[in-house]
Amino acid sequence: MENTVINTLHKLIDYDISEFLSAEVELKNSLPKWIEQANSFQLKRALQKYLDFVDQHIESIGAFINERQIMMTRESNPVMLAFIKDLDERLSYCTNVAVKDACLLGGIQGIIHYKISIYGTASAFAGLLELTKDMAIFYEAEINEKHIDDLLSQLAIYEINNKAKSAIALPN
Numbered sequence: 111m112e113n114t115v116i117n118t119l120h121k122l123i124d125y126d127i128s129e130f131l132s133a134e135v136e137l138k139n140s141l142p143k144w145i146e147q148a149n150s151f152q153l154k155r156a157l158q159k160y161l162d163f164v165d166q167h168i169e170s171i172g173a174f175i176n177e178r179q180i181m182m183t184r185e186s187n188p189v190m191l192a193f194i195k196d197l198d199e200r201l202s203y204c205t206n207v208a209v210k211d212a213c214l215l216g217g218i219q220g221i222i223h224y225k226i227s228i229y230g231t232a233s234a235f236a237g238l239l240e241l242t243k244d245m246a247i248f249y250e251a252e253i254n255e256k257h258i259d260d261l262l263s264q265l266a267i268y269e270i271n272n273k274a275k276s277a278i279a280l281p282n
Contacts, residue, residue, distance in 0.1 A: 114183050119235050123244060124180045126232055127171060130251075133187035133228075134167045137221065140194050144214055149207035152269060153215060156261050160218070163254040170247050193221045212274035215266055219259060226255045 116122050141161045148154045175182070197217035204210035229252035236244035 119239055120241075123232055123235050123239075123241070124178075125183055126228065127175060127180060128182045128184045129187050130228065130232070131168065131171045131175065131182070132184050133190035133225070134164050134171065136187060136190045136194060138164045138168060140198075144197075144201075144218070147201060148211055148214055150211050150265075150270060150273075152265055153211055156258065156265055157218065159261070160258045163258060166254070167251050170250070174244070174247055189224060190221070193217070193224065197221075206274075206277045208270075208273040208277040211270050212266070215262055215270050219262055219266075222255050222259045222262070226252055226259065229255060 114125065116125055138161065141157060141164065145154050145157045145161065148157060174180075197214070197220075200213050200217060201210060204213050229248045233245050233248035233252055236242075236248055
């Protein structure tokens with residue numbers, strides 16, 4: 111990484127894609143435990159669907175990296191690791207299952223918004239450089255993230271947040 115030089119938009123995309131793969135792998139490692147912690151059946155289903163999208167992203171980005179012979183510059187994504195650590199810590203403090211579901215849903219949406227941003231930016235860069243295949247991969251990932259975000263927003267509005275609002279606090 112110390113010899114990495116980014117002096118073109120194309121090299122920036124190549125650099126970013128290794129961060130994307132690292133982020134997806136780190137998320138894939140955390141999602142199963144979060145699915146298990148979820149109380150709401152609908153939330154579990156939505157998170158499982160998200161895990162399926164994450165698997166698709168790993169597969170398509172990994173194939174793309176191999177095809178283009180892009181050198182992996184990042185072993186981990188510090189932003190994703192910070193999101194994961196923060197969510198795990200907040201979940202550890204939740205004693206009510208309804209509040210825990212709201213915490214989990216909100217934390218996952220924060221991760222999704224980060225990923226919408228990075229994939230959208232990469233798609234725009236690739237489009238500008240007329241890298242059609244690159245743009246398609248990033249755009250598809252961005253659309254998947256938006257789809258899950260919408261699903262979670264609906265779930266928050268119509269179930270999760272209302273249950274958390276009605277939660278009864280028990281004395282410690």
